[in-house]
Amino acid sequence: MIGFLQTLIEHAPDWGRRLLPAAGETMLITISGFGVAVALAVLIEFARKSGVRGAGRAIGAYIEIVRALPVLAILYIVYFGLPGVGLTLSPFVSGTVGLGIVYSAYLAEVLRAGVDSLHRGQREAALATGMTPLQAFELIVLPQAVRVVLPPLLVSLISLLKDSSICALIAVNELTLSGRVIMSESFLPLHVFVLVGAIYFAIAWPMSLFVRWLEPRLHRGRRSAAA
Amino acid sequence: MPDIAHVLQFATPLVLAARVTIEVAAGAFVVAVLLGLFLASLRYFISSSLVRIPIAIYIEIFRNVPSLTHLFIIFFGLAYLGVRLESLAAAIIGLGLIGAAVLTEIFRAGFEAVHIGQREAALAVGMTPRAAFREIILPQTWRVTLPPLGNYAVQLVKDTSLVAAIAAPEIMFTARNLVVNTFEATLAYGIAAALYLVICIPLSRAIRRFEQRMAIPR
Numbered sequence: 205m206i207g208f209l210q211t212l213i214e215h216a217p218d219w220g221r222r223l224l225p226a227a228g229e230t231m232l233i234t235i236s237g238f239g240v241a242v243a244l245a246v247l248i249e250f251a252r253k254s255g256v257r258g259a260g261r262a263i264g265a266y267i268e269i270v271r272a273l274p275v276l277a278i279l280y281i282v283y284f285g286l287p288g289v290g291l292t293l294s295p296f297v298s299g300t301v302g303l304g305i306v307y308s309a310y311l312a313e314v315l316r317a318g319v320d321s322l323h324r325g326q327r328e329a330a331l332a333t334g335m336t337p338l339q340a341f342e343l344i345v346l347p348q349a350v351r352v353v354l355p356p357l358l359v360s361l362i363s364l365l366k367d368s369s370i371c372a373l374i375a376v377n378e379l380t381l382s383g384r385v386i387m388s389e390s391f392l393p394l395h396v397f398v399l400v401g402a403i404y405f406a407i408a409w410p411m412s413l414f415v416r417w418l419e420p421r422l423h424r425g426r427r428s429a430a431a
Numbered sequence: 432m433p434d435i436a437h438v439l440q441f442a443t444p445l446v447l448a449a450r451v452t453i454e455v456a457a458g459a460f461v462v463a464v465l466l467g468l469f470l471a472s473l474r475y476f477i478s479s480s481l482v483r484i485p486i487a488i489y490i491e492i493f494r495n496v497p498s499l500t501h502l503f504i505i506f507f508g509l510a511y512l513g514v515r516l517e518s519l520a521a522a523i524i525g526l527g528l529i530g531a532a533v534l535t536e537i538f539r540a541g542f543e544a545v546h547i548g549q550r551e552a553a554l555a556v557g558m559t560p561r562a563a564f565r566e567i568i569l570p571q572t573w574r575v576t577l578p579p580l581g582n583y584a585v586q587l588v589k590d591t592s593l594v595a596a597i598a599a600p601e602i603m604f605t606a607r608n609l610v611v612n613t614f615e616a617t618l619a620y621g622i623a624a625a626l627y628l629v630i631c632i633p634l635s636r637a638i639r640r641f642e643q644r645m646a647i648p649r
Contacts, residue, residue: 271585272589274593278624280606281621281624284616287616288616366498369498370593397507398508400500404496404497
């Protein structure tokens with residue numbers, strides 16, 4: 205145990221210089237993937253609400269298919285499969301698109317729950333009191349929807365951060381891939397991946413704690429309103 | 432359009448690999464349910480912080496670090512310490528440990544969902560705490576935990592694709608080998624994806640139907 209820690213501390217400065225930029229890449233691909241996912245999910249929700257014939261079924265099929273596929277399969281299809289039909293994307297872009305597609309299916313469900321949880325009368329009442337549609341959305345609909353949507357949205361973000369490690373397998377130079385490279389140079393797999401795990405934990409755990417702190421606070425006003 | 436013989440050449444090894452996928456998922460599911468149920472029950476019976484804190488640490492570490500990192504530590508890290516696990520064993524143990532962290536919380540929530548009066552009534556009629564747990568609490572817990580347990584099962588089938596990274600010969604690993612030999616990525620990964628759809632969509636539909644049957648009528 206002491207020998208383990210000694211070796212770890214000995215290598216930490218050298219490895220840290222390489223792992224910390226890689227952790228930055230991990231956060232970058234997490235945020236860009238999440239951005240794509242949110243954008244797609246909003247589009248899906250709009251399409252569902254648009255009432256276009258067949259939109260509901262097409263969206264249902266999209267969500268069911270995406271949710272039945274592993275992240276790795278989607279990443280491989282985007283990165284290795286799309287060049288077969290003439291579309292070649294860089295590892296980073298492939299990772300962003302792949303993670304975006306995977307999480308769009310989850311976030312669409314989250315948004316849907318948020319929108320559907322809100323009684324229609326809320327918006328109607330706001331309009332009846334003379335608010336403009338924009339005011340009604342901003343002051344009445346949005347604050348209530350955020351309460352429902354925010355915790356699962358943040359949980360998905362943490363989940364996406366963890367899944368971004370799978371991008372190592374399509375050569376995105378993020379934390380896990382850097383860990384693998386260092387492992388194959390140093391032959392110290394345990395040390396390297398304990399350190400890599402600690403870095404992931406240092407990013408994800410505060411977010412988990414924040415969600416846990418936030419959730420009861422979001423529901424406080426709601427409960428008293430129901431009473 | 433590729434001809435059928437050509438497609439079969441790809442499909443045959445992938446269908447065989449799907450068996451490994453299902454075996455790994457089934458093995459990990461058993462490990463996760465048993466360990467998760469054990470840890471949740473332990474917490475239920477013993478409220479000492481000596482039990483609570485180690486379990487909480489275990490859950491936090493496994494829920495906030497990617498599965499791949501855990502798999503690498505178990506496969507490469509343990510080998511470094513002299514414990515050489517076969518890749519299939521490492522896959523089942525790794526996914527099982529990761530799943531147990533999720534299921535411990537699910538079972539805990541399930542126990543909490545059973546009204547405390549149920550336990551009190553069981554004790555009042557003379558049952559021992561263990562009998563009350565086994566005969567009264569646990570059967571009611573199953574109904575509450577069934578939906579998240581079903582979601583977990585589908586998620587687990589998909590997560591088995593990660594063990595390709597530690598060379599377990601499941602669907603994704605086999606597909607990649609086919610691609611390395613033939614360069615036909617679209618075909619190989621297309622068939623691999625279709626296999627996951629064939630496994631996961633009926634599985635999640637069957638689970639949903641089973642849930643509806645088991646649901647507590649309102």
